[in-house]
Amino acid sequence: MDRIKITVVPGDGIGPDIVEVALQVLDKLDVGLDYEMAVAGQTALDQGLDLIPEQTLAALAANRAALKGPITTPIGKGFSSVNVSLRRRFDLFANVRPALSMPGVQSRYQDVDLIIVRENMEGIYSGQGQSLSADGERAELTSVVTRSESARVLRYAYEMARRQGRRKVTVVHKANIMKSTSGLFLDVARSVSRDYPELVHEELIIDNCAMQLVMNPNRFDVIVTTNLFGDILSDLCAGLVGGLGLAPGANIGEDKGIFEAVHGSAPDIAGRNLANPTALLLAAAMMLDYLERQEAAERLRAAIRQVIGAGHELTPDLGGSGTTSGYAAALLRAL
Numbered sequence: 001m002d003r004i005k006i007t008v009v010p011g012d013g014i015g016p017d018i019v020e021v022a023l024q025v026l027d028k029l030d031v032g033l034d035y036e037m038a039v040a041g042q043t044a045l046d047q048g049l050d051l052i053p054e055q056t057l058a059a060l061a062a063n064r065a066a067l068k069g070p071i072t073t074p075i076g077k078g079f080s081s082v083n084v085s086l087r088r089r090f091d092l093f094a095n096v097r098p099a100l101s102m103p104g105v106q107s108r109y110q111d112v113d114l115i116i117v118r119e120n121m122e123g124i125y126s127g128q129g130q131s132l133s134a135d136g137e138r139a140e141l142t143s144v145v146t147r148s149e150s151a152r153v154l155r156y157a158y159e160m161a162r163r164q165g166r167r168k169v170t171v172v173h174k175a176n177i178m179k180s181t182s183g184l185f186l187d188v189a190r191s192v193s194r195d196y197p198e199l200v201h202e203e204l205i206i207d208n209c210a211m212q213l214v215m216n217p218n219r220f221d222v223i224v225t226t227n228l229f230g231d232i233l234s235d236l237c238a239g240l241v242g243g244l245g246l247a248p249g250a251n252i253g254e255d256k257g258i259f260e261a262v263h264g265s266a267p268d269i270a271g272r273n274l275a276n277p278t279a280l281l282l283a284a285a286m287m288l289d290y291l292e293r294q295e296a297a298e299r300l301r302a303a304i305r306q307v308i309g310a311g312h313e314l315t316p317d318l319g320g321s322g323t324t325s326g327y328a329a330a331l332l333r334a335l
């Protein structure tokens with residue numbers, strides 16, 4: 001088996017704890033991965049380095065895949081988001097966020113299996129053109145949506161749906177009000193969908209979609225939407241299947257992927273051995289799929305299902321009284 005070098009960014013808050021578990025698990029799976037460790041975010045600043053040091057950018061540029069812990073972004077002030085910068089820098093245009101029910105987890109629904117594909121480069125979330133007037137009375141933010149970026153992410157979503165044998169793609173928008181930006185995205189979606197006649201093409205307005213996700217998530221299969229809507233809906237979907245501790249994500253570009261949990265650095269539980277590493281582990285499984293190590297990815301997912309299904313080592317976010325290290329030990333035994 002060829003060895004593959006991946007970049008590993010431990011991140012901030014709970015990041016280093018859950019990344020350590022992920023590396024132990026990847027070592028146990030013995031899939032020929034080597035790690036190039038790199039820092040970013042608050043951790044880099046604390047070491048007297050740049051927010052995203054050159055060495056980190058070089059590692060991310062050189063390696064096909066990266067496993068990344070969450071990175072803190074201060075609200076309303078301070079540095080801009082490392083995550084947004086990395087997505088833009090490496091042209092990671094599609095953010096893939098599955099929400100899959102896990103046996104043994106107390107959650108609102110037991111049979112959710114959907115994937116959100118979120119446009120990752122533009123729209124209001126990208127934070128372009130932000131300003132606040134000198135008197136603090138007026139704030140501005142620009143939303144730009146382009147035909148080419150919309151087409152790229154929509155094509156990715158439809159191709160993924162086809163590859164995975166899914167049946168339906170729901171395009172989520174607000175084109176009734178945001179006729180320019182959301183309208184353009186919807187227009188491109190209609191034209192891309194014509195190349196996939198075997199997939200049901202559905203259109204839903206974001207507010208209606210949010211309500212239907214809460215009432216009846218099983219009606220959804222693949223959802224594709226613009227950046228901010230995807231950001232919000234993917235946390236909602238994490239809540240449907242048991243919370244952020246279970247929600248993985250992948251930032252996919254033309255020749256590179258950065259794999260991470262949907263959740264953030266969870267400062268309220270950092271350093272307390274309480275973080276649930278499952279989201280990052282499921283992201284690691286997505287990375288293994290991406291690196292054509294599907295058999296190992298499946299073994300990892302099966303071991304996670306086994307440990308969570310047994311219910312002995314659940315972390316507090318899943319209603320248990322277990323710890324990060326206890327869960328990790330059980331998982332390593334299961335593997």
Ligand SMILES: NC(=O)c1ccc[n+]([C@@H]2O[C@H](COP(=O)([O-])OP(=O)(O)OC[C@H]3O[C@@H](n4cnc5c(N)ncnc54)[C@H](O)[C@@H]3O)[C@@H](O)[C@H]2O)c1
Pocket residue numbers: 014069070071072073074075083244245260261262263264265266267268269274275276277278279315317
């Ligand atoms: N991709 C990323 O790096 C990313 C994503 C989201 C937020 N953030 C950043 O993270 C920081 C904190 O954000 P936040 O508090 O809004 O969201 P958060 O996701 O860090 O935490 C929200 C809640 O969920 C809990 N939680 C999250 N992950 C958990 C896990 N693995 N196990 C158990 N509980 C978990 C936290 O304890 C908290 O109560 C902010 O600076 C934010 O910008 C980073």
